Amino acid sequence: MKLATPDRLAQSAARLFQERGYEGVGLSEILSAAKAPKGSLYHHFRNGKSDLALAAAHFASREMLRIIDDAFTPAENYKDGMTTLFHKSAKLFDIMGKWNGCPVSGILLNGSPNPMFRKTSEMIFNAWISRVKEHGQRLGLDPDEADTRATHLFVVLQGGWDLARARGDSNVLRRLPDLLAQGL
Amino acid sequence: MKLATPDRLAQSAARLFQERGYEGVGLSEILSAAKAPKGSLYHHFRNGKSDLALAAAHFASREMLRIIDDAFTPAENYKDGMTTLFHKSAKLFDIMGKWNGCPVSGILLNGSPNPMFRKTSEMIFNAWISRVKEHGQRLGLDPDEADTRATHLFVVLQGGWDLARARGDSNVLRRLPDLLAQGL
Amino acid sequence: MKLATPDRLAQSAARLFQERGYEGVGLSEILSAAKAPKGSLYHHFRNGKSDLALAAAHFASREMLRIIDDAFTPAENYKDGMTTLFHKSAKLFDIMGKWNGCPVSGILLNGSPNPMFRKTSEMIFNAWISRVKEHGQRLGLDPDEADTRATHLFVVLQGGWDLARARGDSNVLRRLPDLLAQGL
Amino acid sequence: MKLATPDRLAQSAARLFQERGYEGVGLSEILSAAKAPKGSLYHHFRNGKSDLALAAAHFASREMLRIIDDAFTPAENYKDGMTTLFHKSAKLFDIMGKWNGCPVSGILLNGSPNPMFRKTSEMIFNAWISRVKEHGQRLGLDPDEADTRATHLFVVLQGGWDLARARGDSNVLRRLPDLLAQGL
DNA sequence: AATGAATGAGTCTTCATTCAT
DNA sequence: CATGAATGAAGACTCATTCAT
Numbered sequence: 001m002k003l004a005t006p007d008r009l010a011q012s013a014a015r016l017f018q019e020r021g022y023e024g025v026g027l028s029e030i031l032s033a034a035k036a037p038k039g040s041l042y043h044h045f046r047n048g049k050s051d052l053a054l055a056a057a058h059f060a061s062r063e064m065l066r067i068i069d070d071a072f073t074p075a076e077n078y079k080d081g082m083t084t085l086f087h088k089s090a091k092l093f094d095i096m097g098k099w100n101g102c103p104v105s106g107i108l109l110n111g112s113p114n115p116m117f118r119k120t121s122e123m124i125f126n127a128w129i130s131r132v133k134e135h136g137q138r139l140g141l142d143p144d145e146a147d148t149r150a151t152h153l154f155v156v157l158q159g160g161w162d163l164a165r166a167r168g169d170s171n172v173l174r175r176l177p178d179l180l181a182q183g184l
Numbered sequence: 185m186k187l188a189t190p191d192r193l194a195q196s197a198a199r200l201f202q203e204r205g206y207e208g209v210g211l212s213e214i215l216s217a218a219k220a221p222k223g224s225l226y227h228h229f230r231n232g233k234s235d236l237a238l239a240a241a242h243f244a245s246r247e248m249l250r251i252i253d254d255a256f257t258p259a260e261n262y263k264d265g266m267t268t269l270f271h272k273s274a275k276l277f278d279i280m281g282k283w284n285g286c287p288v289s290g291i292l293l294n295g296s297p298n299p300m301f302r303k304t305s306e307m308i309f310n311a312w313i314s315r316v317k318e319h320g321q322r323l324g325l326d327p328d329e330a331d332t333r334a335t336h337l338f339v340v341l342q343g344g345w346d347l348a349r350a351r352g353d354s355n356v357l358r359r360l361p362d363l364l365a366q367g368l
Numbered sequence: 369m370k371l372a373t374p375d376r377l378a379q380s381a382a383r384l385f386q387e388r389g390y391e392g393v394g395l396s397e398i399l400s401a402a403k404a405p406k407g408s409l410y411h412h413f414r415n416g417k418s419d420l421a422l423a424a425a426h427f428a429s430r431e432m433l434r435i436i437d438d439a440f441t442p443a444e445n446y447k448d449g450m451t452t453l454f455h456k457s458a459k460l461f462d463i464m465g466k467w468n469g470c471p472v473s474g475i476l477l478n479g480s481p482n483p484m485f486r487k488t489s490e491m492i493f494n495a496w497i498s499r500v501k502e503h504g505q506r507l508g509l510d511p512d513e514a515d516t517r518a519t520h521l522f523v524v525l526q527g528g529w530d531l532a533r534a535r536g537d538s539n540v541l542r543r544l545p546d547l548l549a550q551g552l
Numbered sequence: 553m554k555l556a557t558p559d560r561l562a563q564s565a566a567r568l569f570q571e572r573g574y575e576g577v578g579l580s581e582i583l584s585a586a587k588a589p590k591g592s593l594y595h596h597f598r599n600g601k602s603d604l605a606l607a608a609a610h611f612a613s614r615e616m617l618r619i620i621d622d623a624f625t626p627a628e629n630y631k632d633g634m635t636t637l638f639h640k641s642a643k644l645f646d647i648m649g650k651w652n653g654c655p656v657s658g659i660l661l662n663g664s665p666n667p668m669f670r671k672t673s674e675m676i677f678n679a680w681i682s683r684v685k686e687h688g689q690r691l692g693l694d695p696d697e698a699d700t701r702a703t704h705l706f707v708v709l710q711g712g713w714d715l716a717r718a719r720g721d722s723n724v725l726r727r728l729p730d731l732l733a734q735g736l
Numbered sequence: 737a738a739t740g741a742a743t744g745a746g747t748c749t750t751c752a753t754t755c756a757t
Numbered sequence: 758c759a760t761g762a763a764t765g766a767a768g769a770c771t772c773a774t775t776c777a778t
Contacts (some may be wrong), residue, residue, distance in 0.1 A: 005763090021294035023207035027748065039764045048749065057206050099297040101289075105346050110205035110294045113283040121350040135753090152363050153346075156336075159343030162289050163335075166305040211773060223739035223776095232773065389662035391575035395752060407755095407760035416752065467665040471652075473714050478573035478662045481651040489718040519715075520708075520731050527711030530657050531703075535672040547704050558740090579769060591743045591772085605760060 006044040006055070009035040013056035018096070018103040022053055022111035051108050054120055060103035061124045065131055067092070072135035081135055082153055083177040089157060090164075090173040098168045102161055129154050156180060190228040197240035202280070202287040206237055206295035237291050238304055243293070244287035245308045247314055251276070252303040256319035265319055266337055267361040273341060274348075274357040280283050282352045286345055342362060374412040374423070376402040382422035386464070386471040390421055390479035421475050422488055422538035429492045433499055435460070440503035449503055450521055451545040457525060458532075458541040466536045470529055497522050524548060558596040558607070560586040565608035570648070570655040574605055574663035605659050606672055612655035613676045617683055619644070624687035633687055634705055635729040641709060642716075642725040650720045654713055681706050708732060 003011065012034040016025040027049055031038055045051035071088050075081030093100070100106075108114075108121040129150045136146030156176055164172040187195065196218035200209040211233055215222055229235035255332050259265030277284075283291075292298075292305040313334045320330030340360055348356040371379065380402035383392040387428045395417055399406055413419035417510030439456050461468075468474075476482075476489040504514035524544055532540040555563065564586035568577040579601055583590055597603035623640050627633030645652070652658075660666075660673040681702045687699035708728055718726040 020296050021205055021207055023205055024295045028746085037764050040762085042749070043761090043763060079748075090767085099302075101293060102346075105285075105350075106294055109285060109346065109349050110290055111208050112204050118283075118352060120351065122352070125347060125350045148363060152340075155343035155347055155360065155363075156339050157343065158346050159339035159341065162286075162293065162342050163309060163339055165293050166289075166309045168302060168303065168306070176339070179332060179339075210771070212771080221739055222741090226774075227738060388664050389573055389575055391573055392663050394750070397749080405760055406762090410753075411759060449679035466668075469657075469661060470714075473718075475663055477653060477714065477717050478658055479576045480572050486651075486718065490720070492719045493715060511677060516712075516731060523715055523728070523731075524704075524707050525711065526714050527707035527709065530654075530661065530710050531677060531707055533661050534657075534670065534677045536670060536674070544707070547700060578767070580767080589743050590745085590770095592741085594770070595740090595742060 005034070005036050005040060007059075009036055009041065009044065009052060010055040010059045013052050014060045014103050014107075017053065017056055017107040018060070018100040020099075022049075022107050027052075030130065050114065053117070057107050057120060057124060059102050060107075061127065062129055064104075068128065068131050068135070072132070072139070075135075078136050078139045078141055078149065079177070079181070081139065082149075082180075085153070086157065086160075086173050086177050089161070090170040093161070093164055093170040093173060098165065098170075101165055102158060105158070125154065130165070152180070189218070189220050193220055193225065193228065193236060193245075194239040194243040197236050198244045198287050198291075201237065201240055201291040202244070204286040206291050211236075222312060234298065234300070238300070241288050241291050241304060241308060244291075245311065248288075248312055252312065252315050252319070254322070256316070259319075259323065262320050262323045262333065263323055263365070266325065266364075267335075269337070270341070270344075270357050270361050273345070274354040277345070277348055277354040277357060282349065282354075285349055286342060289342070305368075309338065336364070370390055373402070373404050373408060373454040375427075377404055377409065377412065377420060378423040381420050381482075382428045382471050382475075385421065385424055385430070385475040386468040390475050395420075400514060418482065418484070421485070425472050425475050425488060428475075429495065432472075432496055436496065436499050436503070440500070440507070443503075443507065446504050446507045446509055446517065447545075447549070449507065450548075453521070453546050454525065454528075454541050457529070458538040461529070461538040461541060466533065469533055470526060473526070493522065520548070557586070557588050557592060559611075561588055561593065561596065561604060562607040562611040566605050566612045566655050566659075569605065569608055569659040570612070570652040572651075573653075574601075574659050579604075589595075602666065602668070605669070609656050609659050609676060611671060612659075613679065616656075616680055620680065620683050620687070622692070624684070627687075628692065630688050630691045630693055630701065631729075631733070633691065634701075637705070638709065638725050638729050641713070642722040643727060645713070645716055645722040649687075650717065650722075653717055657710070671703075677706065704732070707720060 009030065013025070013030045016030055016033060019025075027041065030052070031041060041052065042048055045055065067088055068085060071085035072081035075084060104121050104124050108117040108124075111117070129147075132150035132153055133143075133146045136149055137143060139140070141149065156179075157173075160173050160176045164170055187216055193214065197209070197214045199293070200214055211225065212222075215225060225236065226232055229239065240291075251272055252269060255269035256265035259268060288305050292301040292308075295301070298354050313331075316334035317327075317330045320334055321327060325333065334336060340363075341357075344357050344360045348354055377398065381393070384398055385399060387393075395409065396406075398420070399409060409420065410416055413423065435456055436453060439453035440449035443452060444537045472489050472492050475486040478493075479485070497515075500518035501511075501514045502519055504517055505511060509517065524547075525541075529543050530543045532538055561582065565577070565582045568582055568585060571577075581594065582592070582604070583593060593604065594600055597607065619640055620637060623637035624633035626637060656673050656676050660669040660676075663669070681699075683704035684705055685698045688701055689695060693701065708731075709725075712725050712728045716722055716723075
């Protein structure tokens, strides 16, 4: 399946930003990775790199939402869904190479302070948390508890990914469900 | 108190990297922030920017260790220490401006993959976790539980900071102790 | 009155070139100022920017000829017409903003050397001088004197406009008739 | 005689801007004309092209002041000095190629509106006029008349150069003294 | 020991133009 | 007849680094 140029650009950008951050990747590299000609970028993304970053973040967000759904949909209870999610994340971590971080924070929160970036990251993170919350409610949690746990899960996944990156070890992520279960 | 040139450079670098990431800050900016002459950098940091980044990360790490000690030393039990730590972090978040992230991951994990960076970040993160673990044991936790909880705390603090950044709201951090207490 | 697309393009181009010169204005800006669709330009102006510049220069020239006529037609003698012309020019200078220069030289003489441009500017300047000369003869000057004075007027108006631009003061233009009267 | 890099840059820039205007010349061309490496420009001219343009304008201004002095110093009266100045200008016009205009207006008045440019052009033009005025007074003119005539001369020279450019004929300049003598 | 000059590869972006529809 | 998509060369500028002093 051949993606259209704007999609190829967003995808390539997402992958590269994930590995080296917004400022760490040059447009020329993205262009060549997407096999797109130089001038084409500004045709599809009027504001250049920042627009592309937004598109890349949304691209990555959709992927994350899909992973959340894949983990929770077949689960019999919240704990199983959560555990599966961490295991899927660990597998993703291994596949992508140990250098990659959360695309959204890598793209939108690191790099030069940009109000639009901050706002978008907030929206995306909220969307992830909401999605987990929905699954939680579907699996029997009452709204308040579902919300708390979804936030907790998000925070642990986000921080756990960083620790996994630092240690170069995806098992950090696999061990987290037990950590959470044990409470604190 | 007037710091020596290498320290002024490391400190300025830490602050700037924290806000915009390793790749997002140019040496010239660091130099002028530290009021250090241009050629002086390579005198003190043979390998240039990467050496400076390592120094900046260590500088930031020492600050973090101090904050951990300040939170736990006067605490009567682990939970109090943990809660104080989150509150201190929230205050720090407000002081530094809502754009700053964890200096260590911002400097060493984002940006171009660099084995030395990764290894250093692992050492620093482990040092933080160890320090919390020591406080935990001192406050009565057995070694295994202390280790688990220290790791949990680290992960939540790290992820919580990201969410606080995205939401531009330090209260995210202040609410985390209750989240953890509630278990998952 | 709604101008046709080619005329809107020429007019917008004239205004913009006048302010920032031929090389200083991009086609995209002209297009958006004229509210003309992107592809439309090469439909009306086969040779692109250079054709448009020529059209813009002719547009501006017609405007200048009109101003000359407006100044001299009601005049009782050459001196009055000349004085009125300088005052009208000063008013134009104020209306257009102090940054604008002679459209013809700004478009055709600055920017990359182009034989067609040079030749067109010569024709246009000659047309202006001829028009003044005609008015001079009509007002009683003999052909030779009319020619000399028309050239003199042109040269002073052209140079005076530059000085007015540099000083940001239209009174430079208003004071010129006395300067000329005083001889040299 | 080998000029220092900043001077070579200013000189090359002056020549090129004169021919094609501020916006019409790329830095790479100036750099290669001055045989200066790319990064060197921003070392000597912190604000890049605009600083270089200012330096080029001052360079050209010094040259013009020298020409004024060369014309008036040996003159026995004002009219002779003026006539010589126009003839020297005509010769310069021929030497530089028929495409070159006044460097100062070409650099500072065409191109994007820039307050610093406008102010500098005003200062430079005033300096030229003052210099002519000084010569006039030295040659017996009273202050008021010297000022008027110097301004007149400047305006005519400036406008005359444009007409010479359009006609591609330096004799336009040579004929101007008679034009002025004849009064208007 | 300490530093300002110098460097060229690299940055993001805009350019005028062509082309397929 | 009219137009939005597409293009690659060129634009100005910043980068981390080296070097002579």
